[in-house]
Amino acid sequence: MAVHAETILRNGTVWCGRLEGVAQAVALWGGRVLATGPDAEIAPLIGPDTRVIDLRGRLATPGLIDAHLHLLPYGLGMLQVDARPKNAPTLDALLGLIKARAEALGPGKWVLARGYDQFKLDVKRHPWREELDRVAPDNPVHLVRTCGHISICNSKAFELAGITATTVAPPGGLIEVQNGQLTGMLAENGRDPIRKVLPAATDEELVGAIERAGQYLNSLGVTSCMDAAVGMHSHFREIGPYFSAERSGRLPVRTYMCLLGDPGPKSIVPDCHRAGLVTGAGHDMLRVGPVKIFTDGSAGGRTAWMSQPYLGDDKTLGVSCQTGAVLDEYVMDYHRKRYQMAFHAICDAAIEQVLRAYEKALAAMPDADRRHRIEHCGFLTDDHIARMQAAGVYPAPQPVFIYDFGDLYYSVLGSGRPEASYPMRGWFNADLKPSASTDAPVCDANPFPNIYAMLTRKTHKGTVVGGQQALTIDETLQAYTEYGAFAEKAETRKGRLAPGLLGDVAVFSRDMTKATPEEILEGTCCDLTIRGGAVVFDRHGETH
Ligand SMILES: [Zn+2]
Secondary structure (H helix, E strand, O other): OOOOOOEEEEOOEEEEEOOOEEEOEEEEEOOEEEEEEOHHHHHHHOOOOOEEEEOOOOEEEEOEEEEEEOHHHHHHHHHOEEOOOOOOOOHHHHHHHHHHHHHHHOOOOOEEEEEEOOOOOOOOOOOOHHHHHHHOOOOOEEEEEOOOOEEEEOHHHHHHHOOOOOOOOOOOEEEEEEOOEEEEEEEEHHHHHHHHHOOOOOHHHHHHHHHHHHHHHHOOOEEEEEEEEEOOOOHHHHHHHHHHHHHOOOOOOEEEEEEEOOOOOOOOHHHHHHOOOOOOOEOOOEEEEEEEOEOOOOOOOOOOOOOOOOOOOOOOOOOOOOOHHHHHHHHHHHHHOOOOEEEEEOOHHHHHHHHHHHHHHHHHOOOOOOOOEEEEOOOOOHHHHHHHHHHOOEEEOOOHHHHHHHHHHHHHHOOOHHHHOOOHHHHHHOOOOOOOOOOOOOOOOOHHHHHHHHHHOEOOOOOEOOHHHOOOHHHHHHHHOHHHHHHOOOOOOOOOOOOOOEOOEEEEOOOHHHOOHHHHHHHOOEEEEEEOOEEEEEOOOOOO
16 A cells, blocks of 8 residues: 655755755655655655645745744734834824724723834824823723833723822832823833733633734744743743643644743742643643743843943943852752753853853753753853853854844944854854744744844844854754754754654745845745644645
């Protein structure tokens, strides 16, 4: 009896992996790769029930792996009114969106919106409370600025929170009043009274958020991701919606759950450990990943911890979130409990602190292949790279930060440091297998600016930031597939198209191996996504 494939993609460029090279066709069976090869060699696998997809010269790759993003918060944000400049360039457009949402929800329901930037709005100012009242008189409205630190509310929201023009803002906060009237604007801790009355997301809403963000990832060719801080939004309770999403077929992407392990009450690790949730537990759709502690902030916000001062201020070194002693103690404990670790460290002083703690734990309890990671790992020295190589510690960078924030890095750090940041070439040379990721919602999960940045080291304004760190398209695809799998110890199960590996495939509208970086950035989209042999995204309905 002949073996017939369930699905065959043929007549294209099938990029199977950096070592595997390119084939014309790939056959899938039982949710896995059955074979790859020239069309003529794969043709005998076509049976009466085989679904044959004509690539027509397009590119198929292993499903992309976004090794660090925040799936659940991303999905929650997507439920809100999208007030980002590209969706709401004018004040009228923004108010129109809020009006439409209020009418759709009905009176009394909260209208949540996020992403406006007053500098990019036509009126070059924040919206006023009265303007929100006019379009949503019967709904409380909470509109968050793109930075996440400033909000605008309407009268109904203030009423529910008990805020009046004479309310004194909590310390570290602002409730703005002009001419004895609330303007609508609140900043930082000034929002505490509003936070108390904002509706908490139900478990069903959390499942919906996971599903929505996952479907969006599928539409980009992404079939796997790591949620880089499970517990950040709703503490240990967040684990439940992940399990229900998976059980009910509402988890669109394979998810590696990184557990928030910050010292103190924020950590969900004690609850997880008691429940047997250690690194590796689970299966190919949903697996327990590493533990995370935040050790610094962000470079653009001047809060990442540097050994040398930021530009224009000879004292500012950024923010250190943990003391070395506390960090060492937690690392030793997590290491002993057999967790992989994936600590957030952006600048060299934080990276030094984390790397030293990992080195101590690995020296005390050697483990040849634990693969502790450093998330972001943006600004580091050659000595750090050599020590990471010696200790088996791997970077989890976001090359797209160069595209989105590269110009900002020059303004806060001057020349020198940005060029050496996120050294993809340096990591490849040291065999540190850098993965690729977007940190969405920090950056959009769209892979094309990320690929463009790896190929060109260019910002969105065209500034070249350390061109010697640029990669080839083969290396770029390897980072986005095989090395993403390696980062979660899954490189023997996915990340390449080879017989027996998971049948995760992305089809792109253009053969990126032959395109210019600009064509990839501006003129490429994902046409088709297959996860475990099943079509999960089909832009043109070509598989019906
Ligand atoms: Zn993150």
